[in-house]
Amino acid sequence: MTTTFERLSAILMKDYKLQPDRLTLDAPLESLGIDSLGTVELLWNIEDAFQIKLPPDPVELPTMGDVVRYVDELIAKQGVVSASAPVRNPARQTT
Amino acid sequence: MRRVAVSGIGVVSPLGNGAAQVLANARAGRSGVRKLEIPFASRLTAPIAATASFDDGVEFDPGKARMLDRFSMLALFAANQAVQEAHGALSDVDLERAGVFVGTGMGGTLTMDGGYQTLYGEQSDRIKPFTILMGMHNAAAAWIGIEHGLRGPNMTYSTACSSSTVAIGEAWMRVACGQLDVAIAGGAEAPLSPGSLKAWEALHTVATMDVLDPAASCRPFSRNRSGMVLGEGAAMLVIEPWDRARARGADILGEILGYGQSNDASHITRPSVEGQSAAMQAALRVAGVDRQEVDAINAHGTGTQANDRTETAAIRAVFGARADQIPISATKAMHGHLLGAAGALECVLSLLAMQHEIALPTMHLQLPDPECDLDYVPNIAREDVAAQVMISNSFAFGGTNAVLVLRRAGRESPGGIGSH
Numbered sequence: 414m415t416t417t418f419e420r421l422s423a424i425l426m427k428d429y430k431l432q433p434d435r436l437t438l439d440a441p442l443e444s445l446g447i448d449s450l451g452t453v454e455l456l457w458n459i460e461d462a463f464q465i466k467l468p469p470d471p472v473e474l475p476t477m478g479d480v481v482r483y484v485d486e487l488i489a490k491q492g493v494v495s496a497s498a499p500v501r502n503p504a505r506q507t508t
Numbered sequence: 509m510r511r512v513a514v515s516g517i518g519v520v521s522p523l524g525n526g527a528a529q530v531l532a533n534a535r536a537g538r539s540g541v542r543k544l545e546i547p548f549a550s551r552l553t554a555p556i557a558a559t560a561s562f563d564d565g566v567e568f569d570p571g572k573a574r575m576l577d578r579f580s581m582l583a584l585f586a587a588n589q590a591v592q593e594a595h596g597a598l599s600d601v602d603l604e605r606a607g608v609f610v611g612t613g614m615g616g617t618l619t620m621d622g623g624y625q626t627l628y629g630e631q632s633d634r635i636k637p638f639t640i641l642m643g644m645h646n647a648a649a650a651w652i653g654i655e656h657g658l659r660g661p662n663m664t665y666s667t668a669c670s671s672s673t674v675a676i677g678e679a680w681m682r683v684a685c686g687q688l689d690v691a692i693a694g695g696a697e698a699p700l701s702p703g704s705l706k707a708w709e710a711l712h713t714v715a716t717m718d719v720l721d722p723a724a725s726c727r728p729f730s731r732n733r734s735g736m737v738l739g740e741g742a743a744m745l746v747i748e749p750w751d752r753a754r755a756r757g758a759d760i761l762g763e764i765l766g767y768g769q770s771n772d773a774s775h776i777t778r779p780s781v782e783g784q785s786a787a788m789q790a791a792l793r794v795a796g797v798d799r800q801e802v803d804a805i806n807a808h809g810t811g812t813q814a815n816d817r818t819e820t821a822a823i824r825a826v827f828g829a830r831a832d833q834i835p836i837s838a839t840k841a842m843h844g845h846l847l848g849a850a851g852a853l854e855c856v857l858s859l860l861a862m863q864h865e866i867a868l869p870t871m872h873l874q875l876p877d878p879e880c881d882l883d884y885v886p887n888i889a890r891e892d893v894a895a896q897v898m899i900s901n902s903f904a905f906g907g908t909n910a911v912l913v914l915r916r917a918g919r920e921s922p923g924g925i926g927s928h
Contacts, residue, residue, distance in 0.1 A: 430570045446571030450637040454574070457634055 417463075417481045417488070424458055438478035445477075459484060465491055509684045513753040513760045513917070516594025516746030517856050518586035518694075522558035522739050522843045526589065530853075531860045535889045537869045539723035539842045541737050548702040553709055554717040556725050557700050558739030558844025575638050576651065577616035582742035582849075583648035583696035584655060590692060591656060594746035596756060597690050598656055607660035607688045608649045609679035611671030611695035613848030614704060616643035621701035648696045648742075660688055666848065669808070671695055673851030673902035673910040676745060677767030680912075683747055690752075694744035695849035708738055711777075713812055724872040726845075728809035728838035729816045729884045731875035736810040739844025743852035762859035763915040765897070766795025772907025779815050779903055784808075784822035787909035791899060792826075795913035799827055802834065802913075803895035804867055806858045807884075808903045809838025810845055815903065817879045824882070835867035835885045835893060842871055851902035855912055858898045862916035867893040 422436045431445055442452055452474055459480070460467050465487045474480045487493075519526060522540025523533040533540070540558045549555035564573055564581055573581070587608075591598060598606065619642040623635045641647060646664040653662045661682065665674045672695020679693035699708075708714050715735035718725045727733040753760050768790025772783035792799055808819055816838075824831045839857050846853055861868050866889050873886040900912045 428570065446569075450641075451571075451574070453637040 417484050418477070420462065421459070421477065421480060421484070424455070424462060428458065436477060438476065438481065440477045441475055442477065442480070443475075463488065463493065465493055510686060511750035512680050512683045512747055512764045513750045513758070514745050514747055514762045514764065514859060515597050515753045515758040515760055516590040516592070517761055517859070518589030518591070518593065518744045519741070519853065519856055520560050520562050520582050520585050521741035521743065521846070521853055522560055525561065527593070527856065527860060530856070531864065534839060534842055534857055534868050535866060537842065537871045537888065539871060540739070541723050541725055541842075541844050543717075543722045544700075548705070551702075552705055554714055554725070556715070556717050556722050556737055557705070558737055559700065560741045575641065577619040577642040577647060578698035578740070579612060579614075579616055579618070579696045579742075580642070580648040580651050582698055582740065583610060583744070584651050586694060586696065586742035586744040587652045587692050588655065590694075590744040590746045595758060597746045597748055597758065598658075601690050603657055603659045605660055605687070605689040606658040607679065607682060607691045608652045608658055608662045609665070609675040609691055609693040610649040610652065610663070611665045611667070611673070611675035611848045611852065612645055612648060612697055613666060613668050613671050614697060614699045615645035615666070616647060617704050618698055618701045619643040621703040624703065652692055656692070658692070667908040667910070668904035668906050669845065669847050669850055670902035670904040670908050670910040671848035671851070672743070673767070673855065673900065673912055674769070674908070676764070676852060676855055677769070677910055677912060679747055680764045680767055683749060690746065690748045692744055692746055694742065694852035695846070696742035697847045697849040698740045699738055699847055700740055705738065714738065715811060726811045726841045727872040727874060728807070728811040728841050728870055729820070729877065729880040730873045731877035733811045733813065733816060735812050736840065736845040739846045741843070741846050741853060742849050743856045745852070745855070760917040762862060762917050765797060765913040765915050767791050767910060767912045768794050770909045772909065774907065776907070777905050779818040780907070781818055781821045781825060783907055783909050784819055784901070784903055785825040787903070787911045788822065788826045788899060788901065791911035791913050797897060797913055800830065801897050802827070802899055804861070804893065804898045805834055805836045806854045806898060806900040807836050807838045808901040809840055809870065811838070811840060816877075819901065819903070820880045820882055831882055834883065835890060836870070836882050837861070837868040837885050838870040839868055851900065851910065851912070854902070855900050855914065858900045858914050862895050862898055862914070865894050866891055867895070
Protein backbone atom coordinates (compact mmCIF):
# COMPACT_ATOMS: atom_id res chain seq x y z
CA MET A 414 0.00 0.00 0.00
CA THR A 415 1.32 3.47 -0.88
CA THR A 416 1.92 5.52 2.23
CA THR A 417 0.85 9.14 2.74
CA PHE A 418 4.52 10.13 2.75
CA GLU A 419 5.09 8.45 -0.60
CA ARG A 420 2.06 10.10 -2.13
CA LEU A 421 3.07 13.51 -0.76
CA SER A 422 6.56 12.94 -2.15
CA ALA A 423 5.07 12.12 -5.54
CA ILE A 424 3.26 15.46 -5.58
CA LEU A 425 6.40 17.35 -4.60
CA MET A 426 8.50 15.58 -7.20
CA LYS A 427 5.97 16.15 -9.95
CA ASP A 428 4.82 19.69 -9.29
CA TYR A 429 7.86 21.15 -7.57
CA LYS A 430 10.48 19.13 -9.47
CA LEU A 431 12.16 18.23 -6.17
CA GLN A 432 14.70 15.42 -6.02
CA PRO A 433 13.64 12.41 -3.91
CA ASP A 434 16.74 12.56 -1.70
CA ARG A 435 15.57 15.93 -0.32
CA LEU A 436 12.24 14.51 0.77
CA THR A 437 12.33 13.26 4.35
CA LEU A 438 9.85 13.39 7.20
CA ASP A 439 11.90 15.99 9.04
CA ALA A 440 12.51 18.17 5.96
CA PRO A 441 11.23 21.71 6.62
CA LEU A 442 8.90 22.84 3.83
CA GLU A 443 10.74 26.18 3.77
CA SER A 444 13.91 24.34 2.81
CA LEU A 445 12.03 22.88 -0.15
CA GLY A 446 11.05 26.34 -1.35
CA ILE A 447 7.52 26.16 0.03
CA ASP A 448 6.70 29.05 2.32
CA SER A 449 3.44 29.64 4.20
CA LEU A 450 1.59 30.79 1.06
CA GLY A 451 3.05 27.90 -0.88
CA THR A 452 1.76 25.54 1.79
CA VAL A 453 -1.78 26.77 1.20
CA GLU A 454 -1.40 25.92 -2.47
CA LEU A 455 0.17 22.55 -1.65
CA LEU A 456 -2.76 21.71 0.62
CA TRP A 457 -5.17 22.30 -2.26
CA ASN A 458 -3.26 19.78 -4.32
CA ILE A 459 -3.37 17.39 -1.38
CA GLU A 460 -7.10 17.91 -0.98
CA ASP A 461 -7.63 16.86 -4.59
CA ALA A 462 -5.14 14.02 -4.55
CA PHE A 463 -6.27 12.46 -1.27
CA GLN A 464 -9.94 13.28 -1.75
CA ILE A 465 -10.20 14.83 1.68
CA LYS A 466 -11.83 18.06 2.79
CA LEU A 467 -9.55 20.59 4.44
CA PRO A 468 -10.93 22.48 7.42
CA PRO A 469 -11.03 26.25 6.92
CA ASP A 470 -8.87 26.97 9.99
CA PRO A 471 -5.27 27.96 9.33
CA VAL A 472 -2.74 25.32 10.29
CA GLU A 473 1.00 25.38 10.93
CA LEU A 474 2.83 22.61 9.12
CA PRO A 475 6.56 23.26 9.29
CA THR A 476 7.83 19.88 8.04
CA MET A 477 6.84 17.12 5.66
CA GLY A 478 6.19 14.93 8.69
CA ASP A 479 3.71 17.49 10.01
CA VAL A 480 1.87 17.44 6.68
CA VAL A 481 1.78 13.62 6.70
CA ARG A 482 0.36 13.53 10.24
CA TYR A 483 -2.19 16.23 9.41
CA VAL A 484 -3.36 14.39 6.29
CA ASP A 485 -3.51 11.03 8.10
CA GLU A 486 -5.66 12.58 10.84
CA LEU A 487 -8.06 14.02 8.26
CA ILE A 488 -8.23 10.70 6.40
CA ALA A 489 -9.08 8.93 9.68
CA LYS A 490 -11.65 11.56 10.70
CA GLN A 491 -13.31 11.75 7.33
CA GLY A 492 -13.30 7.98 6.79
CA VAL A 493 -11.60 8.10 3.43
CA VAL A 494 -11.48 4.44 2.43
CA SER A 495 -8.14 3.92 0.81
CA ALA A 496 -4.92 5.83 1.15
CA SER A 497 -3.67 4.08 -1.94
CA ALA A 498 -6.21 5.59 -4.28
CA PRO A 499 -4.40 6.88 -7.36
CA VAL A 500 -3.02 10.36 -7.04
CA ARG A 501 -5.25 12.62 -9.05
CA ASN A 502 -3.59 15.40 -10.84
CA PRO A 503 -6.34 17.68 -12.00
CA ALA A 504 -5.61 20.49 -14.36
CA ARG A 505 -6.11 22.99 -11.55
CA GLN A 506 -2.75 22.08 -10.12
CA THR A 507 -0.67 25.17 -10.46
CA THR A 508 1.54 25.65 -13.38
CA MET B 509 24.09 67.04 -15.17
CA ARG B 510 26.17 63.97 -15.85
CA ARG B 511 26.32 62.18 -19.21
CA VAL B 512 24.52 58.84 -19.10
CA ALA B 513 25.68 55.74 -20.94
CA VAL B 514 23.81 52.59 -21.82
CA SER B 515 26.16 49.74 -20.99
CA GLY B 516 23.89 46.72 -21.10
CA ILE B 517 20.88 45.59 -23.13
CA GLY B 518 18.58 42.66 -22.45
CA VAL B 519 15.64 41.70 -24.62
CA VAL B 520 13.06 38.97 -24.84
CA SER B 521 10.62 39.78 -27.61
CA PRO B 522 8.65 38.64 -30.63
CA LEU B 523 11.77 39.46 -32.66
CA GLY B 524 13.89 37.08 -30.59
CA ASN B 525 15.95 37.16 -27.45
CA GLY B 526 19.15 39.14 -27.04
CA ALA B 527 20.27 42.24 -28.93
CA ALA B 528 21.97 40.42 -31.80
CA GLN B 529 18.98 38.26 -32.67
CA VAL B 530 16.50 41.11 -32.33
CA LEU B 531 18.56 43.36 -34.58
CA ALA B 532 19.05 40.64 -37.21
CA ASN B 533 15.33 39.96 -37.42
CA ALA B 534 14.36 43.62 -37.44
CA ARG B 535 16.93 44.38 -40.11
CA ALA B 536 15.57 41.56 -42.27
CA GLY B 537 12.01 42.79 -41.78
CA ARG B 538 10.85 39.52 -40.20
CA SER B 539 7.58 39.80 -38.38
CA GLY B 540 6.96 38.29 -34.97
CA VAL B 541 3.22 38.57 -35.45
CA ARG B 542 1.53 35.21 -35.85
CA LYS B 543 -1.76 33.44 -35.60
CA LEU B 544 -2.61 32.64 -32.00
CA GLU B 545 -2.76 28.92 -31.34
CA ILE B 546 -4.70 28.91 -28.10
CA PRO B 547 -8.17 27.48 -27.47
CA PHE B 548 -9.54 30.95 -26.79
CA ALA B 549 -8.48 32.12 -30.27
CA SER B 550 -11.77 30.90 -31.72
CA ARG B 551 -13.52 33.63 -29.73
CA LEU B 552 -11.40 36.42 -31.17
CA THR B 553 -12.29 38.39 -34.25
CA ALA B 554 -8.61 38.70 -35.12
CA PRO B 555 -6.73 35.79 -33.50
CA ILE B 556 -3.26 37.24 -33.93
CA ALA B 557 -0.52 38.42 -31.59
CA ALA B 558 3.22 38.95 -31.42
CA THR B 559 4.44 36.29 -29.04
CA ALA B 560 7.83 35.94 -27.40
CA SER B 561 9.74 32.71 -27.64
CA PHE B 562 9.98 32.14 -23.92
CA ASP B 563 9.11 29.01 -22.00
CA ASP B 564 8.28 29.89 -18.38
CA GLY B 565 8.93 26.36 -17.20
CA VAL B 566 12.39 26.16 -18.74
CA GLU B 567 13.73 29.51 -17.58
CA PHE B 568 12.57 29.34 -13.95
CA ASP B 569 12.45 26.50 -11.47
CA PRO B 570 8.94 25.54 -10.40
CA GLY B 571 9.32 26.92 -6.87
CA LYS B 572 10.07 30.39 -8.21
CA ALA B 573 7.82 30.17 -11.26
CA ARG B 574 4.75 29.73 -9.08
CA MET B 575 5.40 33.16 -7.57
CA LEU B 576 5.93 35.00 -10.86
CA ASP B 577 3.47 36.23 -13.45
CA ARG B 578 4.79 35.92 -16.99
CA PHE B 579 5.43 39.68 -17.16
CA SER B 580 7.78 39.40 -14.18
CA MET B 581 9.53 36.43 -15.72
CA LEU B 582 10.08 38.32 -18.95
CA ALA B 583 11.33 41.33 -16.97
CA LEU B 584 13.74 39.25 -14.90
CA PHE B 585 15.04 37.41 -17.94
CA ALA B 586 15.73 40.67 -19.79
CA ALA B 587 17.21 42.36 -16.71
CA ASN B 588 19.55 39.46 -16.01
CA GLN B 589 20.67 39.48 -19.62
CA ALA B 590 21.29 43.25 -19.52
CA VAL B 591 23.30 42.95 -16.30
CA GLN B 592 25.36 40.15 -17.79
CA GLU B 593 25.99 42.16 -20.95
CA ALA B 594 27.03 45.18 -18.88
CA HIS B 595 29.99 43.20 -17.51
CA GLY B 596 30.40 44.39 -13.97
CA ALA B 597 28.12 47.43 -13.87
CA LEU B 598 26.76 46.28 -10.51
CA SER B 599 30.17 45.54 -9.03
CA ASP B 600 31.76 48.02 -6.66
CA VAL B 601 28.64 50.12 -6.50
CA ASP B 602 26.86 51.49 -3.46
CA LEU B 603 23.72 49.36 -3.69
CA GLU B 604 21.65 52.14 -2.16
CA ARG B 605 22.58 54.23 -5.20
CA ALA B 606 21.42 51.50 -7.58
CA GLY B 607 17.81 51.64 -8.75
CA VAL B 608 15.23 49.77 -10.78
CA PHE B 609 12.76 51.55 -13.09
CA VAL B 610 10.18 49.42 -14.87
CA GLY B 611 7.26 50.35 -17.07
CA THR B 612 4.24 48.13 -17.53
CA GLY B 613 0.77 48.89 -18.74
CA MET B 614 -1.11 45.83 -17.58
CA GLY B 615 1.12 44.25 -14.94
CA GLY B 616 0.16 40.72 -13.99
CA THR B 617 -2.98 40.59 -16.08
CA LEU B 618 -2.52 36.90 -16.90
CA THR B 619 -2.61 36.08 -13.19
CA MET B 620 -5.61 38.27 -12.52
CA ASP B 621 -7.42 36.80 -15.51
CA GLY B 622 -6.67 33.30 -14.24
CA GLY B 623 -8.06 34.25 -10.86
CA TYR B 624 -11.29 35.50 -12.38
CA GLN B 625 -11.57 32.31 -14.42
CA THR B 626 -11.28 30.29 -11.20
CA LEU B 627 -13.71 32.50 -9.34
CA TYR B 628 -16.38 33.11 -11.95
CA GLY B 629 -15.72 30.50 -14.64
CA GLU B 630 -15.15 27.51 -12.40
CA GLN B 631 -17.19 28.83 -9.49
CA SER B 632 -14.30 27.91 -7.21
CA ASP B 633 -12.93 29.94 -4.32
CA ARG B 634 -9.43 28.58 -4.76
CA ILE B 635 -7.72 31.77 -5.86
CA LYS B 636 -3.97 31.17 -5.93
CA PRO B 637 -2.41 32.42 -2.69
CA PHE B 638 0.18 34.32 -4.74
CA THR B 639 -2.38 36.14 -6.89
CA ILE B 640 -1.90 39.59 -5.38
CA LEU B 641 1.89 39.24 -5.37
CA MET B 642 1.93 38.09 -8.98
CA GLY B 643 -0.64 40.54 -10.25
CA MET B 644 0.66 43.77 -8.72
CA HIS B 645 2.27 46.11 -11.22
CA ASN B 646 5.44 46.56 -9.17
CA ALA B 647 6.16 42.82 -8.96
CA ALA B 648 8.60 42.84 -11.88
CA ALA B 649 10.66 45.72 -10.50
CA ALA B 650 10.59 44.18 -7.04
CA TRP B 651 11.93 40.84 -8.28
CA ILE B 652 14.71 42.55 -10.23
CA GLY B 653 15.68 44.40 -7.07
CA ILE B 654 15.63 41.19 -5.04
CA GLU B 655 17.60 39.23 -7.63
CA HIS B 656 20.40 41.80 -7.79
CA GLY B 657 20.24 43.19 -4.27
CA LEU B 658 19.58 46.75 -5.45
CA ARG B 659 18.48 48.90 -2.54
CA GLY B 660 17.90 52.25 -4.21
CA PRO B 661 14.62 53.49 -5.64
CA ASN B 662 12.51 50.66 -6.99
CA MET B 663 9.97 52.31 -9.23
CA THR B 664 7.13 51.17 -11.47
CA TYR B 665 5.46 53.43 -14.01
CA SER B 666 2.13 52.66 -15.60
CA THR B 667 1.28 55.25 -18.21
CA ALA B 668 -0.18 52.80 -20.74
CA CYS B 669 1.84 52.65 -23.94
CA SER B 670 4.48 55.16 -22.84
CA SER B 671 5.24 53.37 -19.55
CA SER B 672 8.74 52.13 -20.31
CA THR B 673 9.81 55.30 -22.08
CA VAL B 674 8.82 57.11 -18.91
CA ALA B 675 10.69 54.51 -16.82
CA ILE B 676 13.89 54.94 -18.84
CA GLY B 677 13.51 58.70 -18.82
CA GLU B 678 13.00 58.87 -15.08
CA ALA B 679 15.98 56.58 -14.52
CA TRP B 680 18.05 58.78 -16.80
CA MET B 681 17.13 61.84 -14.70
CA ARG B 682 18.20 60.16 -11.45
CA VAL B 683 21.52 59.06 -12.89
CA ALA B 684 22.13 62.33 -14.72
CA CYS B 685 21.45 64.46 -11.66
CA GLY B 686 23.81 62.39 -9.52
CA GLN B 687 21.30 60.65 -7.28
CA LEU B 688 22.06 57.17 -8.63
CA ASP B 689 25.20 55.49 -9.94
CA VAL B 690 23.52 52.72 -11.85
CA ALA B 691 19.99 51.74 -12.83
CA ILE B 692 18.21 48.91 -14.55
CA ALA B 693 15.47 50.50 -16.61
CA GLY B 694 12.98 49.24 -19.15
CA GLY B 695 9.60 47.63 -19.49
CA ALA B 696 7.76 44.33 -19.45
CA GLU B 697 4.37 43.24 -20.68
CA ALA B 698 2.53 39.94 -20.99
CA PRO B 699 -0.95 41.01 -22.06
CA LEU B 700 -2.12 37.95 -23.96
CA SER B 701 -4.76 36.75 -21.51
CA PRO B 702 -8.25 35.97 -22.83
CA GLY B 703 -9.75 38.87 -20.89
CA SER B 704 -7.17 41.34 -22.09
CA LEU B 705 -7.34 40.19 -25.72
CA LYS B 706 -11.10 40.52 -25.65
CA ALA B 707 -11.00 43.93 -23.96
CA TRP B 708 -8.58 45.26 -26.56
CA GLU B 709 -10.82 43.87 -29.26
CA ALA B 710 -13.79 45.68 -27.72
CA LEU B 711 -11.87 48.94 -27.96
CA HIS B 712 -11.77 48.59 -31.75
CA THR B 713 -8.09 49.46 -32.00
CA VAL B 714 -6.70 46.06 -32.96
CA ALA B 715 -5.88 45.16 -36.53
CA THR B 716 -7.98 42.85 -38.61
CA MET B 717 -6.10 39.71 -39.53
CA ASP B 718 -4.46 39.55 -42.93
CA VAL B 719 -5.87 36.17 -43.88
CA LEU B 720 -3.24 35.43 -46.51
CA ASP B 721 -0.34 36.57 -44.35
CA PRO B 722 -1.19 37.03 -40.65
CA ALA B 723 2.38 38.24 -40.02
CA ALA B 724 1.63 41.31 -42.15
CA SER B 725 -1.49 42.35 -40.25
CA CYS B 726 0.06 45.46 -38.65
CA ARG B 727 0.66 48.13 -41.29
CA PRO B 728 1.78 51.44 -39.79
CA PHE B 729 1.45 54.50 -42.01
CA SER B 730 -0.12 52.43 -44.82
CA ARG B 731 -3.47 53.66 -46.10
CA ASN B 732 -4.96 50.20 -45.50
CA ARG B 733 -3.78 50.03 -41.88
CA SER B 734 -6.43 48.69 -39.56
CA GLY B 735 -4.93 48.89 -36.09
CA MET B 736 -2.35 47.53 -33.70
CA VAL B 737 -1.41 43.96 -32.85
CA LEU B 738 -0.81 43.09 -29.20
CA GLY B 739 2.64 41.81 -28.33
CA GLU B 740 4.49 40.51 -25.30
CA GLY B 741 8.06 40.82 -24.12
CA ALA B 742 10.52 42.84 -22.11
CA ALA B 743 13.48 45.08 -22.79
CA MET B 744 15.87 46.34 -20.13
CA LEU B 745 18.86 48.66 -20.14
CA VAL B 746 21.68 49.07 -17.69
CA ILE B 747 22.46 52.76 -17.50
CA GLU B 748 25.22 54.49 -15.59
CA PRO B 749 27.23 57.71 -15.63
CA TRP B 750 29.30 57.97 -18.79
CA ASP B 751 32.52 58.54 -16.88
CA ARG B 752 31.97 55.49 -14.70
CA ALA B 753 31.27 53.33 -17.74
CA ARG B 754 34.42 54.57 -19.43
CA ALA B 755 36.53 54.20 -16.32
CA ARG B 756 35.63 50.55 -15.96
CA GLY B 757 36.17 49.91 -19.67
CA ALA B 758 32.54 49.11 -20.42
CA ASP B 759 31.32 48.53 -23.94
CA ILE B 760 29.10 51.59 -24.30
CA LEU B 761 26.10 50.93 -26.50
CA GLY B 762 24.75 54.45 -26.68
CA GLU B 763 23.94 57.55 -24.72
CA ILE B 764 20.69 58.89 -23.36
CA LEU B 765 20.71 62.63 -23.89
CA GLY B 766 17.36 63.39 -22.34
CA TYR B 767 13.67 62.85 -22.30
CA GLY B 768 10.57 64.95 -22.41
CA GLN B 769 6.94 64.56 -21.57
CA SER B 770 3.65 66.19 -22.24
CA ASN B 771 0.06 65.52 -21.41
CA ASP B 772 -2.66 65.87 -24.03
CA ALA B 773 -5.20 66.94 -21.40
CA SER B 774 -7.92 66.56 -23.99
CA HIS B 775 -9.29 63.08 -24.71
CA ILE B 776 -8.73 59.68 -23.11
CA THR B 777 -7.97 57.92 -26.42
CA ARG B 778 -7.78 60.48 -29.21
CA PRO B 779 -4.17 61.54 -29.83
CA SER B 780 -3.31 65.18 -30.23
CA VAL B 781 -0.86 66.84 -32.60
CA GLU B 782 -0.19 69.50 -29.98
CA GLY B 783 0.50 66.94 -27.24
CA GLN B 784 2.76 64.77 -29.33
CA SER B 785 4.76 67.65 -30.75
CA ALA B 786 5.06 69.20 -27.29
CA ALA B 787 6.63 65.98 -26.01
CA MET B 788 9.17 65.93 -28.84
CA GLN B 789 10.01 69.58 -28.26
CA ALA B 790 10.32 69.06 -24.52
CA ALA B 791 12.68 66.14 -25.05
CA LEU B 792 14.91 68.12 -27.41
CA ARG B 793 14.94 71.06 -25.00
CA VAL B 794 15.89 68.90 -22.03
CA ALA B 795 18.56 67.11 -24.06
CA GLY B 796 19.94 70.40 -25.35
CA VAL B 797 19.64 69.12 -28.91
CA ASP B 798 18.62 71.31 -31.80
CA ARG B 799 15.95 69.82 -34.04
CA GLN B 800 18.43 70.08 -36.92
CA GLU B 801 20.56 67.49 -35.16
CA VAL B 802 17.94 64.75 -35.17
CA ASP B 803 18.95 62.24 -37.82
CA ALA B 804 16.25 59.57 -37.44
CA ILE B 805 13.08 58.77 -35.53
CA ASN B 806 11.57 55.61 -34.11
CA ALA B 807 7.90 56.42 -34.39
CA HIS B 808 5.21 55.37 -32.00
CA GLY B 809 3.61 54.12 -35.24
CA THR B 810 0.95 51.81 -33.91
CA GLY B 811 -0.87 51.22 -37.17
CA THR B 812 -4.10 52.82 -36.02
CA GLN B 813 -5.68 55.37 -38.32
CA ALA B 814 -5.66 58.05 -35.66
CA ASN B 815 -2.14 57.67 -34.28
CA ASP B 816 -0.27 57.49 -37.54
CA ARG B 817 -2.05 60.49 -39.04
CA THR B 818 -1.55 62.50 -35.85
CA GLU B 819 2.08 61.51 -35.39
CA THR B 820 2.88 62.49 -38.97
CA ALA B 821 1.41 65.93 -38.38
CA ALA B 822 3.22 66.25 -35.04
CA ILE B 823 6.59 65.40 -36.61
CA ARG B 824 5.91 67.97 -39.30
CA ALA B 825 5.01 70.52 -36.65
CA VAL B 826 8.33 69.98 -34.86
CA PHE B 827 10.72 69.56 -37.78
CA GLY B 828 9.08 71.67 -40.46
CA ALA B 829 10.23 71.13 -44.03
CA ARG B 830 13.16 69.06 -42.77
CA ALA B 831 10.72 66.35 -41.67
CA ASP B 832 10.79 64.96 -45.22
CA GLN B 833 14.49 64.19 -44.89
CA ILE B 834 14.29 62.25 -41.63
CA PRO B 835 14.04 58.45 -41.86
CA ILE B 836 11.21 57.28 -39.64
CA SER B 837 10.91 53.65 -38.54
CA ALA B 838 7.71 52.12 -37.21
CA THR B 839 8.98 48.82 -35.91
CA LYS B 840 5.67 47.77 -34.34
CA ALA B 841 4.80 46.32 -37.76
CA MET B 842 7.27 43.56 -36.83
CA HIS B 843 7.19 43.24 -33.05
CA GLY B 844 3.62 44.28 -32.40
CA HIS B 845 2.57 46.63 -29.66
CA LEU B 846 4.20 45.65 -26.40
CA LEU B 847 2.18 48.34 -24.59
CA GLY B 848 4.15 49.17 -21.45
CA ALA B 849 7.28 47.51 -22.84
CA ALA B 850 7.04 49.04 -26.31
CA GLY B 851 9.09 52.15 -25.59
CA ALA B 852 11.94 50.16 -24.08
CA LEU B 853 12.09 47.76 -27.02
CA GLU B 854 12.01 50.67 -29.46
CA CYS B 855 14.72 52.46 -27.49
CA VAL B 856 16.85 49.33 -27.81
CA LEU B 857 16.15 49.08 -31.55
CA SER B 858 17.06 52.75 -31.99
CA LEU B 859 20.38 52.30 -30.19
CA LEU B 860 21.17 49.19 -32.24
CA ALA B 861 20.16 50.87 -35.50
CA MET B 862 22.51 53.79 -34.82
CA GLN B 863 25.31 51.47 -33.73
CA HIS B 864 24.99 49.47 -36.98
CA GLU B 865 24.35 52.51 -39.18
CA ILE B 866 20.99 51.43 -40.52
CA ALA B 867 17.45 52.67 -40.53
CA LEU B 868 15.05 49.87 -39.67
CA PRO B 869 12.17 49.27 -42.06
CA THR B 870 8.52 50.07 -41.60
CA MET B 871 7.16 46.78 -42.85
CA HIS B 872 3.86 46.12 -44.62
CA LEU B 873 3.61 49.67 -45.87
CA GLN B 874 1.56 48.70 -48.89
CA LEU B 875 -0.41 51.78 -49.86
CA PRO B 876 0.64 55.41 -49.53
CA ASP B 877 -1.61 57.59 -47.43
CA PRO B 878 -1.81 61.29 -48.37
CA GLU B 879 -2.04 62.09 -44.65
CA CYS B 880 1.11 60.05 -43.90
CA ASP B 881 3.60 61.49 -46.32
CA LEU B 882 6.98 61.28 -44.61
CA ASP B 883 9.94 58.95 -45.22
CA TYR B 884 8.98 55.81 -43.30
CA VAL B 885 11.77 53.60 -44.69
CA PRO B 886 9.16 51.37 -46.33
CA ASN B 887 9.55 47.61 -46.35
CA ILE B 888 13.32 47.31 -46.50
CA ALA B 889 16.05 48.39 -44.10
CA ARG B 890 18.20 51.25 -45.27
CA GLU B 891 21.94 50.71 -44.98
CA ASP B 892 24.63 53.34 -44.42
CA VAL B 893 22.46 55.67 -42.40
CA ALA B 894 25.01 57.28 -40.13
CA ALA B 895 22.57 58.66 -37.58
CA GLN B 896 24.20 60.24 -34.55
CA VAL B 897 21.02 61.31 -32.78
CA MET B 898 17.61 59.65 -32.75
CA ILE B 899 14.40 60.29 -30.93
CA SER B 900 12.08 57.48 -29.88
CA ASN B 901 8.42 58.43 -29.56
CA SER B 902 5.91 56.84 -27.20
CA PHE B 903 2.37 58.08 -26.90
CA ALA B 904 -0.37 56.66 -24.76
CA PHE B 905 -4.03 56.35 -24.00
CA GLY B 906 -4.64 58.87 -21.30
CA GLY B 907 -2.50 61.36 -23.17
CA THR B 908 0.84 60.76 -21.42
CA ASN B 909 3.37 61.37 -24.17
CA ALA B 910 7.07 60.63 -23.67
CA VAL B 911 10.06 60.94 -25.96
CA LEU B 912 13.68 59.83 -25.48
CA VAL B 913 16.63 61.49 -27.17
CA LEU B 914 19.42 59.01 -27.86
CA ARG B 915 22.92 59.30 -29.25
CA ARG B 916 25.08 56.75 -30.91
CA ALA B 917 28.17 55.68 -29.03
CA GLY B 918 31.38 56.45 -30.86
CA ARG B 919 32.57 53.43 -32.77
CA GLU B 920 36.27 54.20 -32.44
CA SER B 921 36.26 54.35 -28.66
CA PRO B 922 33.82 54.89 -25.86
CA GLY B 923 33.18 58.57 -25.66
CA GLY B 924 34.74 59.13 -29.05
CA ILE B 925 32.02 61.51 -30.04
CA GLY B 926 31.89 64.96 -28.59
CA SER B 927 30.69 65.38 -25.07
CA HIS B 928 27.42 67.03 -24.59
